[in-house]
Amino acid sequence: xxxxxxxxxxxxxxxxxxxxxxxxxxxxxxxxxxxxxxxxxxxxxxxxxxxxxxxxxxxxxxxxxxxxxxxxxxxxxxxxxxxxxxxxxxxxxxxxxxxxxxxxxxxxxxxxxxxxxxxxxxxxxxxxxxxxxxxx
Amino acid sequence: xxxxxxxxxxxxxxxxxxxxxxxxxxxxxxxxxxxxxxxxxxxxxxxxxxxxxxxxxxxxxxxxxxxxxxxxxxxxxxxxxxxxxxxxxxxxxxxxxxxxxxxxxxxxxxxxxxxxxxxxxxxxxxxxxxxxxxxx
DNA sequence: TAAACTGTAATAAAAATAGTTACAAATAAA
DNA sequence: TTTATTTGTAACTATTTTTATTACAGTTTA
Numbered sequence: 589x590x591x592x593x594x595x596x597x598x599x600x601x602x603x604x605x606x607x608x609x610x611x612x613x614x615x616x617x618x619x620x621x622x623x624x625x626x627x628x629x630x631x632x633x634x635x636x637x638x639x640x641x642x643x644x645x646x647x648x649x650x651x652x653x654x655x656x657x658x659x660x661x662x663x664x665x666x667x668x669x670x671x672x673x674x675x676x677x678x679x680x681x682x683x684x685x686x687x688x689x690x691x692x693x694x695x696x697x698x699x700x701x702x703x704x705x706x707x708x709x710x711x712x713x714x715x716x717x718x719x720x721x722x723x724x
Numbered sequence: 725x726x727x728x729x730x731x732x733x734x735x736x737x738x739x740x741x742x743x744x745x746x747x748x749x750x751x752x753x754x755x756x757x758x759x760x761x762x763x764x765x766x767x768x769x770x771x772x773x774x775x776x777x778x779x780x781x782x783x784x785x786x787x788x789x790x791x792x793x794x795x796x797x798x799x800x801x802x803x804x805x806x807x808x809x810x811x812x813x814x815x816x817x818x819x820x821x822x823x824x825x826x827x828x829x830x831x832x833x834x835x836x837x838x839x840x841x842x843x844x845x846x847x848x849x850x851x852x853x854x855x856x857x858x859x860x
Numbered sequence: 861t862a863a864a865c866t867g868t869a870a871t872a873a874a875a876a877t878a879g880t881t882a883c884a885a886a887t888a889a890a
Numbered sequence: 891t892t893t894a895t896t897t898g899t900a901a902c903t904a905t906t907t908t909t910a911t912t913a914c915a916g917t918t919t920a
Binding site for chain 3: 891895898901902904905907912919
Binding site: 762784 | 877879881888889
């Protein structure tokens with residue numbers, strides 16, 4: 589988490605959910621999030637690649653949800669945004685001559701993997717529909 | 725997580741646990757982690773403030789665990805390192821005129837708080853002793 | 861054919877992290 | 891009591907990551 593992209597992606601998805609199938613432009617969404625439209629379009633690339641949204645080019649184009657909001661779990665969204673690097677992101681290069689240094693990365697990765705699995709399980713208990721319903 | 729400081733802190737604590745009460749210098753620990761000794765000392769400030777370690781100044785000084793390894797949970801370590809900002813770290817400033825933008829930060833914070841609580845619960849199931857025992 | 865979009869690359873700016881240097885203060889041991 | 895070793899800390903620099911901007915080609919509608 590701790591990742592601005594998750595917030596942006598979720599914001600986009602809530603807007604699209606509220607739009608009820610109407611196409612929203614990246615400019616419009618950028619106005620709600622208050623960021624640059626190009627960032628929205630970049631985030632849409634990822635959301636499309638993961639099957640969350642569909643986009644239509646050209647005049648009157650825009651984006652819409654690719655599936656109903658109760659089929660989109662927050663865990664899968666989290667995973668799509670995190671991509672490769674897991675919780676860790678520790679790219680230390682500890683001393684291989686030290687007994688602890690030699691093995692710490694492996695053990696940290698194990699710990700991170702286990703912990704992240706739980707985090708995703710937890711997030712998967714909630715869908716976009718649940719989150720969207722938090723709004724009045 | 726996603727925080728290099730957690731990795732450094734845990735590395736320090738494992739070294740201190742393995743040292744069985746013997747004082748370790750920041751230079752020695754920096755050599756195992758392969759980072760600058762000043763970073764170790766900075767991290768020790770935090771570990772001291774949270775009661776995890778004790779340090780002794782002057783010649784032959786160094787640090788040692790302030791309590792036994794099975795009294796130090798990984799959740800409390802995580803919390804001490806995260807300090808104030810939680811999972812979120814989203815400092816977006818969304819459009820208050822948009823119905824979604826107006827409330828998203830509140831809902832994101834709620835989501836992050838709930839999720840992080842679970843994360844910490846999960847980490848709290850493991851102590852430094854458990855983690856340290858992963859090493860041969 | 862003009863207007864309104866998306867898609868994308870290239871670049872720049874800003875923010876967050878990590879690393880370095882320098883030195884005062886404390887302590888132990890010669 | 892002097893020297894060596896170590897912590898504590900401030901100030902600064904460098905690096906990396908994140909975010910923002912500019913620019914423009916390609917698509918689609920009216």
